Amino acid sequence: MTEPKLVFTGPPGAGKTTAIAALSDIPPIVTDVRNSDASLAKTHTTVGMDYGEVKLAGDERVRLFGTPGQERFAFMWRILARNAMGLVLLLDNSRADPRADLRLYLQAFGELLRDTPCVIGVGRLDTHPEPSLDALADELEQLGWVFPLLAVDVRQRDDVLLLVDTALAQLEARQWQDTQS
């Protein structure tokens, strides 16, 4: 029985805490405090980490860790990235510059991503269609990465489950490749 560790990251407000709460089988552990930053349109923000667990078919228990979004918590990104087996990057298309967010988080987690799968979930595409998934995929390609990009609503359990499944599928593919080489 394996217990893979997945890390959810992305800019503040992208829905990392919401996504983990939507999927977790246990009451999620959250470290939300009242937000005092007027440039962020939200009442609470994560300052430590989120934690949840989800049991998948075959008794596989996946551990879900959420990072704080703000860059001043980058030290938590490094702590939480340790031993991670996959990264879920959540983007919020209603933010000022989702392309810049994509660059920032992929660069910050660059070392992890050299040998760890990643999946990108883009939220609020319905109300903010630009940049499109294609445009984001182009940006990704320019950065030299190839990762699945999915439109998601992180309040929907199935959407979050799809992200987790996609990350784990890549992981299995890599492990299979490793056994072949």
Next chain:
Amino acid sequence: MNPEVDETLRLRAQTVADELLARIDGARAVLLATADGFALASAGEPRDTPQLAAMTSAIAAISQVVSQTSDLGEPQCVVVDASRGFLLVRSAQYRGTAVVINVMTTRQALLGMAMHVVNAAARELEL
């Protein structure tokens, strides 16, 4: 630094930081931060104040969920016993705003005494 923070809070935080530095034997630095990790005031010489402010809020938040999950209630003071000194982290409220106090001391500081002074300062802030 977060420009939105109320000036009264910032001034009060500065007073608390100065007083703690003066009252705790062996105190090297004091930092007060908002619960969401913005520096409010500091005294002495904390290195890299914005980073430390974010770390301070993370320690406070994680300690709280660990205490609750372990059925230990609300944490008062978090102590980091390090090779070159102690670090004390204490959450407090000031007029409805959650703040976190971080005191860094040398190894020579009397831990119990330092904790007592930090706790007293936190309670005073809440009056």
